[in-house]
Amino acid sequence: MTRRPKPPSTAGRPKDPAKYAAILNAAKQLFIEKGYGASSMAAIAAAAGVSKLTLYSHFADKDALFTTAVKCKCEEQLPPVFFQFSEDTPIRQALLTIGLGFYNLVNSEEALALHRLIIAQASQNPRVSQLFYDAGPRRVLDAMEQLLQAAHGSRQLDVPQPRAAAEHFLSMIKGGHNLRLLAGIGEPPDVQIARQHVEDVVDLFMRAFSAR
Amino acid sequence: MTRRPKPPSTAGRPKDPAKYAAILNAAKQLFIEKGYGASSMAAIAAAAGVSKLTLYSHFADKDALFTTAVKCKCEEQLPPVFFQFSEDTPIRQALLTIGLGFYNLVNSEEALALHRLIIAQASQNPRVSQLFYDAGPRRVLDAMEQLLQAAHGSRQLDVPQPRAAAEHFLSMIKGGHNLRLLAGIGEPPDVQIARQHVEDVVDLFMRAFSAR
DNA sequence: TCATAATTGTACTTGCCGGTATAGTATTAA
DNA sequence: TTAATACTATACCGGCAAGTACAATTATGA
Numbered sequence: 443m444t445r446r447p448k449p450p451s452t453a454g455r456p457k458d459p460a461k462y463a464a465i466l467n468a469a470k471q472l473f474i475e476k477g478y479g480a481s482s483m484a485a486i487a488a489a490a491g492v493s494k495l496t497l498y499s500h501f502a503d504k505d506a507l508f509t510t511a512v513k514c515k516c517e518e519q520l521p522p523v524f525f526q527f528s529e530d531t532p533i534r535q536a537l538l539t540i541g542l543g544f545y546n547l548v549n550s551e552e553a554l555a556l557h558r559l560i561i562a563q564a565s566q567n568p569r570v571s572q573l574f575y576d577a578g579p580r581r582v583l584d585a586m587e588q589l590l591q592a593a594h595g596s597r598q599l600d601v602p603q604p605r606a607a608a609e610h611f612l613s614m615i616k617g618g619h620n621l622r623l624l625a626g627i628g629e630p631p632d633v634q635i636a637r638q639h640v641e642d643v644v645d646l647f648m649r650a651f652s653a654r
Numbered sequence: 655m656t657r658r659p660k661p662p663s664t665a666g667r668p669k670d671p672a673k674y675a676a677i678l679n680a681a682k683q684l685f686i687e688k689g690y691g692a693s694s695m696a697a698i699a700a701a702a703g704v705s706k707l708t709l710y711s712h713f714a715d716k717d718a719l720f721t722t723a724v725k726c727k728c729e730e731q732l733p734p735v736f737f738q739f740s741e742d743t744p745i746r747q748a749l750l751t752i753g754l755g756f757y758n759l760v761n762s763e764e765a766l767a768l769h770r771l772i773i774a775q776a777s778q779n780p781r782v783s784q785l786f787y788d789a790g791p792r793r794v795l796d797a798m799e800q801l802l803q804a805a806h807g808s809r810q811l812d813v814p815q816p817r818a819a820a821e822h823f824l825s826m827i828k829g830g831h832n833l834r835l836l837a838g839i840g841e842p843p844d845v846q847i848a849r850q851h852v853e854d855v856v857d858l859f860m861r862a863f864s865a866r
Numbered sequence: 867t868c869a870t871a872a873t874t875g876t877a878c879t880t881g882c883c884g885g886t887a888t889a890g891t892a893t894t895a896a
Numbered sequence: 897t898t899a900a901t902a903c904t905a906t907a908c909c910g911g912c913a914a915g916t917a918c919a920a921t922t923a924t925g926a
Contacts, residue, residue: 454901455893461903477774479691482883493904494885504884562689562774564838571837579833606854609830618821621791625783626776642818650862666871667923673873694913705874706915716914 462500464490469511474555478508478563512570515556516577525585533598534648536589541615541640548616549631554623583608600653607651614643674712676702681723686767690720690775724782727768728789737797745810746860748801753827753852760828761843766835795820812865819863826855
C-alpha cells in the first residue's frame, strides 16, 4: 500500500506526436475545404486515421481545434519575403516584385479559402479574426510601409504618409479580381493578366508619388 | 358524378400575399443577421408570424427561400445614384461625392453582412454569387467607367483605360478598412476618417490621371 | 352553398453532430 | 513486472433542424 499520492505526470504511455500532427493536418484541410459547420469531428478523426476519442484527448472541443488549425494555417501562409532588396534596387523594380508576389499570394486558392473561412466565422469567433489579421495582412502592410518610408528617405519617391500610401498600393494590387474570386465568380488568375495589372498599378502609383 | 377532371386552378382560397411578404422579410433579416446555417426554418416562420407549413407552401425548401431572399436584398441595396452630375461639375467634385457615397455604402452594416453571407456560401451556391455581383459591384463599376470615359472625352482627365482606372479608384476607396470590418475587427467608419480617406484617394487619383 | 385550397398547431420522422461512456488493447516509464 | 496512460471500437445520449403527416379551421371563387 505504499503508493505515491500523485505521480504528477510522466508515467504511462506518452501521447503520439504523429497523431497530433495528423489530426491537425486533417482539420486544416477539412476546415479550409468545407468550412467550419460542414466539417464534423467524426470526419476529421476519420481523415486523420484516428479514433474520435483520441481526437478529443488532444483537443478539448471543436472550437479549440479550429483555433489551433487556423493559427497554424496562418503561420505557414506568410513565407514569402518579397521585401528584401539591396540598397540600390530601383523602387519601380521593387514595387513590381512586391506587387506580383502579393497578387499571387492573395489570389491563391489557399489564401482565398482561408479568407472565406475567417469572414464566415467573423461574428462567432472574433479572436480568430484578430489572429489572422495580425499574422497576415498586418505584417504585409507594415513591411510595405517601411519600404515606402525608405524610398521617401532616399528621395526616390515623395510619400509623406507612407502608411496610407501602402494601403492604397496594396488595395489596388488586390483589386476587384479578389472580390470576384472570394465570391466564387470569375477565372483563376492568369499570368499575363496578372503582370499587366501589376504594371498598370505600379505605373499609376509612380505617377502619383514620384519625387518632383 | 359529373366532375371536371381537373379544374386547372383558380379555385379555392388564394394565397395571402401579405404572408409571402412577411416570410420574405423575416428570411432577409434572419439570414443577414445570423447567417444561413444559424437561421432555422422554424425561426423564420416564427419571426414571420406564420406556421411552418405555410412557409413551405410558399417556398419549396430552405435553399429556394435563401436564393429569393438574397435576390431581393440585392435589388433593394443599390438605390444610391451618386453618378448623376450636370455637365459642368468639376471632376474632382464628382470623384469626392462618388467616393464618399461608395465608401459609406460598402462599409455599412447592411452591405457588410450581405458580403459575409455571399462569401460564406460562395462554394455551395455560386449562382447566388453571380446574382449578387451583377446587381451590386458590377453596376457600380460600369457607372464609374462611364464617368471616367466622359471625363476623358471632355479632357478633364487623361484616362486611356477607363475600366481599369475605375477598378483602381474603387479598390482604393474600399481600402483596407473594408477587409477589417468584414473580418469583424476594428472600428465602424468614422465620418472624419472617411472624409480624410476619400480626399486622400481622390488627390492621388487626380495626380495620376490629370490631363497634361 | 359548396367544393377547393390556404392556413394552423402539434406531433412526428429522420438524420446529423458534438460529446461521452464503456471496455478492452497497446505502449511506455519506473 | 507493474501501474499508468494512450489508443481503439462501438455504442450511446441529447439536442437540433429539415421536412412531413394529420386533422381541424378558415377564406375564397364558382
